[in-house]
Amino acid sequence: MILGLLKEQGAEQRVALLPEIVSKLVQAKVEVYVEKGAGTKAFQTDEAYRNAGAKIFSRDELLKKADLFVQIGEPSIEIIQSLSDKQVWLSQYNPLWNTDLVKSFLANNITSFSMDSIPRTTRAQAMDVLSSMATVAGYKAVLQAANELPNFFPMFMTAAGTIRPATVLILGAGVAGLQSIAIARKLGAQVEAFDVRAAVKEEVNSLGAKFVEVEGAIDDSAAGGYAVEQTEEFKKKQQEVINDHAAKADVVICTAQIPGRKAPLLIPTEAVERMRPGSVIIDLAASSGGNCELTKNSETVIYNEVKIIGQSEYPSLMPIDASKMFGKNVFNFLQLLIAEDGSLNLNFEDDIVKGTCITHSGEIYNERVKSVVE
Ligand code: NAD
Helix, strand or coil: CEEEECCCCCCCCCCCCCHHHHHHHHHCCCEEEEECCCCHHHCCCHHHHHHCCCEEECHHHHHHHCCEEECCCCCCHHHHHHCCCCCEEEECCCCCCCHHHHHHHHHCCCEEEEHHHCCCCCCCHHHCHHHHHHHHHHHHHHHHHHHHCCCCCCCEEECCEEECCCEEEEECCCHHHHHHHHHHHHCCCEEEEECCCHHHHHHHHHCCCEECCCCCCCCCCCCCCCCCCCCHHHHHHHHHHHHHHHHHCCEEEECCCCCCCCCCCCECHHHHHCCCCCCEEEECCHHHCCCECCCCCCCEEEECCEEEEECCCHHHHCHHHHHHHHHHHHHHHHCCCECCCCCECCCCCCHHHHHHEEEECCEECCHHHHHHHC
């Protein structure tokens, strides 16, 4: 099979596969064709891809030649329409939101995989791009918050007096939130975290943060590691507690999300009004609506001297390691699709292959996507 590695579009700086992964694919008898300049923004030269055993082509040539395309971002409708029904698409195209792309893949009879649909099972952990990219986002969010805050993070006892440590409130203690807790603690801040999933309390505490408790959440233990929608009464109680804690925080890092839905609103305008001037909110849920009412995606809003940074693109801002992690996850997944002779083998008996496949033979394979599109 010929694997075509495409260059990302727009401002994206990552590349889906680094040369080190290309060389592993070549060893697995896959022919790898790379779009000219695919790795430039991630500091990977065409020469490095050539040395790894790839051939370099223009985008147009690549689109005609490859059997399987790999990139990170979503394809355009034009790209989908230009593919033949023998070609296979793999990227992170967010099918729960981008239902027009799902419909286009269906209409053009294209087999498509979306890496954000990798099942959240133990066997699939090494393929989970959402976790990898959330790790990057959680890390970068804290660094940016520390840069923007007009205070220190750690406590200092100096000849010029004692500096109190910053207080950081993390909303959502999933992969990004836990990473943010770890980094904020390393920088010496006092950290509090809240999540609707009570099960994360132990993890939060073990990282040295305090878990903010609100009683009465709906049991989510059967939801496969995801959060579930909560009752109105719980949300009201939760809101009061969060508002009180936000008012005392120097930094709030918002990471709370519910897959396929608008992000929960956790910091309404009145909570921002109670925050100290100079404090900072980083909203990682910005692209799905934000956890803060005042968040604007990819923008910084200043309200009452509180800085609200809507940023969902942190992985792109750390392109080498983010590409390394993304590519390793993709490689681990591709091993399920590559036969011993290097040919493409779509084995839908495998639950990971089936769960990650969004469209095949004019059908929607992924159950959650099916429920949203149909
Ligand atoms: P996510 O990005 O979908 O959500 C982030 C966090 O926001 C979650 O912890 C969620 O509970 C929380 N949240 C949602 N609504 C909220 C609200 N109203 N208030 C406060 N918090 C809210 O989730 P994620 O970080 O990708 O993953 C969540 C969990 O899934 C992980 O912590 C992990 O336990 C599990 N997981 C398992 C696997 C695996 O087994 N392969 C892989 C990845 C994640």
